[in-house]
Amino acid sequence: MESSKIEILLEKYFEGQTNSSEENELRNYFSSPNVVPHLEQYKPLFGYFAVAKKEEFKPNIQLQSKRLRVTWLSIAASVVVLLGIGTYVYFNTYTNQNQDLGTYTDPEIAFKETQKALALLSNQVNIGIESVRYVEEYQHSKNLIFKP
Known part of the structure; x- marks a missing residue:
């Protein structure tokens, strides 16, 4: 039953x-x-x-003090700042010392190098002017077809 x-x-x-x-x-x-x-x-x-x-729940949590956390945070921030300053000083002092600025003691060599640089610049400007000519021709053709 x-x-x-x-x-x-x-x-x-x-x-x-x-x-x-x-x-x-x-x-x-x-x-x-x-x-x-x-x-x-x-x-x-x-x-x-x-x-x-x-059963009973017995929490076993160790609380960290905020003071300890702030201490570690300030140490980490100091390390980051020091690394940033060190990197800045390294790249600005050592790279400028080893850099060749392209200066010449002989005026004739300096003149020839200057001519090479200006010729290269002139070639690049001429290429740009050719592109502008295509645009001008397109504009002229458009004006012929669609009279303003």
């Missing part, structure tokens, strides 16, 4: 239709030593609730 009642309560429990008194009855039944053998498989399920009820 009792096992059929427990089976009905189990069915209702798994369908989510039990109330708290029926769930307490199930917990009490499965925590007792006289459980029907074919229902032994549900004993760990309801036994877990009794064990879980006894």
Whole structure:
């Protein structure tokens, strides 16, 4: 008789239709030593609730002080600033010392190099002027077709 009642309560429990008194009855039944053998498989399920009820949460958290965090943050910021200053000084002093500025002691060589540089500049300007000529020709053709 009792096992059929427990089976009905189990069915209702798994369908989510039990109330708290029926769930307490199930917990009490499965925590007792006289459980029907074919229902032994549900004993760990309801036994877990009794064990879980006894457990307590004991926080074991170590709080860091904000002072320690600020100290490390200021040390890291100092290191970043020092690295930035060091990089700036390194690239601005050592690279300027090793840089050849293209100065010549012989005026004839300086004149020839200047002519080469101006010829290169002239070639690039001429290429640009040719591109402008294409644009002017396009503009002229457009004006012929679409008279303003």
